[in-house]
Amino acid sequence: MLSQRARDIKPSPTLAIDSKAKAMKAEGHDVISFGVGEPDFDTPENVKEAAIKAIKDGFTKYTAVGGIDKLKDAIIAKLEKDNGLKYARNEIIVSCGAKHSLYNIMQALLGPGDEVIIPSPYWVSYPEQVSLAGATPVFVRTTEQQGFMLTPEAFEKAVTPKTKALILNSPSNPTGFAYDRPALEKIARIAVRKNIYIISDEIYEKLVYDGTQHISIASLGEDIKAMAIVVNGVSKSHAMTGWRIGYAAGPAQLVKAMTSIQSQSTSNPTSIAQMAAVEALTGPQDSVLKMAAEFDKRRIRLWEGLNSIPGFECRKPNGAFYAFPKTSALYGKSPEISSSSKLAMLLLEKAMVAVVPGDAFGDDDYIRLSYATSMKDIDRGLERIRKTLEPFA
Numbered sequence: 001m002l003s004q005r006a007r008d009i010k011p012s013p014t015l016a017i018d019s020k021a022k023a024m025k026a027e028g029h030d031v032i033s034f035g036v037g038e039p040d041f042d043t044p045e046n047v048k049e050a051a052i053k054a055i056k057d058g059f060t061k062y063t064a065v066g067g068i069d070k071l072k073d074a075i076i077a078k079l080e081k082d083n084g085l086k087y088a089r090n091e092i093i094v095s096c097g098a099k100h101s102l103y104n105i106m107q108a109l110l111g112p113g114d115e116v117i118i119p120s121p122y123w124v125s126y127p128e129q130v131s132l133a134g135a136t137p138v139f140v141r142t143t144e145q146q147g148f149m150l151t152p153e154a155f156e157k158a159v160t161p162k163t164k165a166l167i168l169n170s171p172s173n174p175t176g177f178a179y180d181r182p183a184l185e186k187i188a189r190i191a192v193r194k195n196i197y198i199i200s201d202e203i204y205e206k207l208v209y210d211g212t213q214h215i216s217i218a219s220l221g222e223d224i225k226a227m228a229i230v231v232n233g234v235s236k237s238h239a240m241t242g243w244r245i246g247y248a249a250g251p252a253q254l255v256k257a258m259t260s261i262q263s264q265s266t267s268n269p270t271s272i273a274q275m276a277a278v279e280a281l282t283g284p285q286d287s288v289l290k291m292a293a294e295f296d297k298r299r300i301r302l303w304e305g306l307n308s309i310p311g312f313e314c315r316k317p318n319g320a321f322y323a324f325p326k327t328s329a330l331y332g333k334s335p336e337i338s339s340s341s342k343l344a345m346l347l348l349e350k351a352m353v354a355v356v357p358g359d360a361f362g363d364d365d366y367i368r369l370s371y372a373t374s375m376k377d378i379d380r381g382l383e384r385i386r387k388t389l390e391p392f393a
Helices: 004-008 013-026 045-056 069-083 098-109 125-132 152-158 181-194 252-263 271-282 286-307 340-351 375-392
Strands: 092-095 115-120 136-141 163-169 197-201 228-233 246-249 367-370
Touching: 013 340, 045 271, 069 092, 069 246, 069 271, 092 098, 092 252, 098 125, 098 197, 098 228, 098 246, 098 252, 115 125, 125 136, 125 163, 136 152, 152 181, 163 181, 181 197, 246 252, 286 375, 340 367, 340 375
Parallel strands: 115 136, 115 163, 163 197, 197 228
Antiparallel strands: 092 246, 228 246
C-alpha cells in the first residue's frame, strides 16, 4: 500500500521522545524533559503585537510564494548587518520553518547518484531529507577532542566524484559546539576547489557563549558564497518555534527552483507569521540577548551537574542549548544500560527524565540534553539522574 519512500522514512527521534514524555505527563507523571529543542520562553511581546496588528489589518490572504518583500528586505538587512553578507531579493526564500527551507534545498539540489557529506553527530533530519531527495548521505565521524568539527583531512577523504554537497550546522545540534574561523576557512577552500555546495544551517547563531563568535562560511569570500546556501530562521532566536518561519539565502537559480517546489507543496508561509517575523528581525533585540544570557547560566549549571554524575563526561558546549555528555562508560554495567537508547529509556521510565539517545544523531556513546528548560527543572532532573544511576556507578 505505502510507497517505498514512505516505508523508508524514519520518524524524528527527538519528537518521538517529546511525545512520549508529554503522554506520560498527561497521565499524571511528573516528567522533566531535556528532550525537545524548543526555548521555554514566550515569544516577545512586540512580535506578538505585530501579528495581532496584521490580523486586525486584514493581512490574512495569500502572499507571494517565497515570502513578502518586506520580510525579504528584513532578512537581507539582517544578513548584511550580522554576517557581512549581501543578497538580492531573488536570492532569498522564506519557508515554513528552517526545516522546510532545508527540505526545499535538498529537493532542488539533489537527485539519484548524488552524495552528501554529513559530519556525525548530526541533526536527525539531515540524512532523511537527503534520502527523500534520492541522494545518498555519507557520514564522516567527528571527535570530541576536535570539538566535533569536521577536519579538512576527513572532508577531503570523503569526497568522491559523486559528492554534491556538505551539510554544516554551526552552532551544532546535538553537540552544542560552533566551528571557528580557521576550521571554516579550510573547509571553504576544499569546497571551492572540489566544486561542492555548502548547506550551512545557522539556526542557533544567536546562542554562542564564552566569547565565541558565530561565523557564516558564506562570508569568507565570493567564491564560497557562490557555493553556499545559508539557512536560518526566527524559531530559536526569538522563541517562535510554532510560528514556522525559516529562510534560505543562496544562488538565484537555486532559490528560484526552491520557490517552484514550494509553490507546489505549501505555497506561502503564513501571512501573519511573516509580519511577526519582520518585527522580530527589525525590532528591538533585547529579548534575544536576555534569552541568550539565561541560556548561558543554565548551560553552566547543566554542564557542571552532568560532570558530577559518575559515568558521565561532558565537554563544555559553546553554542546552541544542548549538552552532549559521553555516557558509554556506563554501558555493559547492567543489561538495562547497554546503549544510549537503553539508557534514555531507563531514565524516562525510572527517573521520569526525558533525554535523547545519541544513536539518533549517529553516535551511540552519547546522549543529548537540552537546557531550554528552567533552572529548577535542571536541578531536579540532575538529581533524579544521579539517584537512578547510583547503583550502576
